[in-house]
Amino acid sequence: MKKKILPIIFCAFILIFCLLTIILPKSARSANEKRVLATFPEFTWENIKSGSFMSDFDTYVADHFAFRDKWVGLYSYASLAVGRNGANDIYSGKDGYLIAAPKDYNTEQVTGNLTKLKTFADNCGVTSKLMIVPETGYILSGKLPSQHKDYYDDKLYKAAQSSGLDLIDLRNTFKENANSVQLYYKTDHHVTSEGALLMYNAYCKSVGLTPKKFALSETIYGFYGTSYSKSGLWLKKPDTIHIYSLAADPSDINITIDGETSNSLLFRDKLLTSDKYEIFLNGNHDLTVIENNSVNNGKHLLIVKDSFSHCFTTFLAENYEEIVLIDLRYYKFGGSKLIDEYGITDVLFLYGAENLATSTDFGWLNF
């Protein structure tokens, strides 16, 4: 019997996971990875001849391997056990913080991106501002594991300052408030609603608007963000999302996305999906138009943005007649025609530091 143990274990291991992978129901998309999973390749002579059948089959099996996410978790914790300080480019920080490791800083890329923004700012005919949201790891350096790569936010800010763009510097106000308020989610790369309020106040101050008063009205539990999904550290605790509302009477707002209009900037059906952060402005879209009928100041703002703007915009919508947001990852029609079309009076470039430094989509702005 003893000599049969190893052969049986080995064959059973292979057989069990093979069968489970075949039998278990397949999902079309992965919530954690935010992508569509591979479909079973077509069994045609052409595909077999070109070799794509087997390579697609490989991808298919990898995407639908039984208990895929559990395996990822196992490996992430195994990595922690052998002294790595996180997994999949997410640091496992103190107090349950999962913090994205900095990507490589490419000076040429940064200069190019800033130049493209500057070109648009110079030619759009209205005043423009640039706001960069610092990375979690830069502001909350005390929460990082003792060994980590250097964050390059200071370098990026310096480059932005010398680019000639009108820069709103969030670094000091974030650093001053970091100990008293939770500015960043623990499981997500975004700023919390409190962090977004700081951004809102800083922006209002820099353009001479009077910030409105908001009050905490609701707490949403059980938010697992993208850092959590990437890390595979499935035992970390979820975040809470704070919802703030205007202290005064609710205003009369219409938001239009893909031709559909609704009258709340909060999309509660998103709370049932894997990414609860999408409650703000319904997540990423190419073009989002917000009209506030209770404001009559003639101000129309264009925000060229990534998702760091979403929570922030729910506040700022109270100060503008109209806000148009474009996301260059999806919006490929150039920015200048929007200036006339929506009677834009102000422009804001709003990006998280890493996206600003590494995005390759800025060319679409001057298209």
Add this chain to the structure above:
Amino acid sequence: MGKYEGKKKLFLVIGIIINLLLLGYFKYVGFLTETISLLFTNVAVKTVALPIGISFYTFQIMSYLIDLYRGKCGAQKNIITFGAYVTMFPQLIAGPIVRYRDIELQLMERTESWEKFGNGVRLFTVGLCKKVLLANTFGELFDELVGVGAGAGFVGHIVAMLAFSLQIYFDFSGYSDMARGLGNMFGFDFLINFNYPYISKSISEFWRRWHISLGTWFKEYVYIPLGGNRKGTFRTCLNLFIVWALTGLWHGASWNFVLWGLYYGILIIIEKLFLGKVLEKIPAFFSHLYALVLVALGWMLFQFTDMHELCTFFTGFAGGGFSTDARYLVLTYLPMLIIGILASLPIWKNAYDKWKEKRWMPWAESILVILALLVCTASLVTSTYNPFLYFRF
């Protein structure tokens, strides 16, 4: 064979030429045209898709032909059996180079057994761990440290060399172990291919422990036919030079591999001439250090196909400093480096041999095998885990 006896040399030569032409065309045409257009005149550089494992099975077929000619094995007239030898999948991709005469009997008659299968599971699992858990991890570390560049400083570069030395050993010997393990499962016994090369005290010893099947092949089918060491010191040195240039070139179609081969040729000649005796006399610590440092330097010659990158790497040693990024890499990989160094020593095998008859051993090794398979699977699945920050359609 009787009636062809007089023509057997002709058949041998034809067979070898066909094999070398195939290997030469698929593996070296790109290299050749590139070198010609670099040195003389612009010819179109031709790139040919490399058939998987061609370096290995060409050498296997040639070993059969030569051994047949020398009468060291019988002719295999069954195409299925011969096909099984040439295309045997466990060792097709990365060796070992199995000589026909070593498995001639097994090809025709072998016994599969639970013991052999269990042995195969053991070997295969060890090989899988070497490749997936160790080699891949050290590969990551090496790439990241090279990415840090000059900022890595002296310490960073030493660790990078260590990481690559561990990576290539676990990669190559891992594949060999898996091949031998699979062979065992099918009832074959392949000869050992790596025998703890990093415990060597000289370069000559290193090459008796590293990729043994390749070393044996070149010794038997190139070095000795050239006359080996029986024709005086000069011819011995020349023969060694030829063998090592070819050994280098076998590893890859690029000049840095030739250099790498010659590097070992020179070291081995020096050891043969006088250094070998010195190494035996000095304290073991120094001879170990000597062998390890030279092998690690050799790996850099092996790794950087671009001479420019190689120079950048070596000037980085003098870069001074030890940047935050490099320190972060070295410290967070430190436990794995220690595990890797320990895993490259024979202590585990010795412990296993000592305790393998104990009653608890079957259970202990079963648990280890399960754990190993779990973690390897987790690692392989994770490598395909690819999350995006926002939806991709």
